[in-house]
Amino acid sequence: MGSRSSSRAARVLAAALAGGCALALPGLARAEMPTFEVIAENGHLMPETIEVPANTRFRLTLINRNAGPEEFETTRPFKELVVGPGVTRSTIFPPLKPGTYPFFGEFHPDTAKGRFVAK
Template sequence: MILPLQVNAEELTIYALTAENGRFQPETIVVPAGRRFKIVITNKGPGPEEFESIELRKETVLAPGVTRTLVFAPMKPGTYKFFGEFHKDTAQGRIVVK
């Protein structure tokens, strides 16, 4: 006999992030502490870009026109930096957890 499982899935808040012309928009994403969330990253630029955060151990490379989703575990309050490997001087941002 197979019994149905009840799953209480937490609905994750989604934040949009765009990489274009060597920059991330928005540069700051504010999220609540202690809750999982998603960031949907779209590369609207003509070349590749990377989302990388050493602090958060997240990294993904996006070809032009590609969209990727990253899921983040609950985080403690603080500021966590991210950057684009292909445009280190200008593609910078932060996730502020409150």
């Protein structure tokens, strides 16, 4: 019986280790995802042009240094990210085909403008 218990324990340990490795992989993939920052300040979004790798998911982090909230928005692909003053938030973008994709700050539409350039 001791042999069966040892064998079962080894299988349980192997399964647990395999499960642990599987759980670690998404975190590893997230760490390797390209990340870009946009700062909302004084009614502007900086930088105004962000070069992103085409056909690759990426993370956008918005840092709001405005006195009030800002809403980062794109229409293609459609994304909205509302960020309160002094708050930082992130969102994931799907892979973009090569091209130019405008973005803007909805609360400062005349001055908070920019674009992603997927290459």
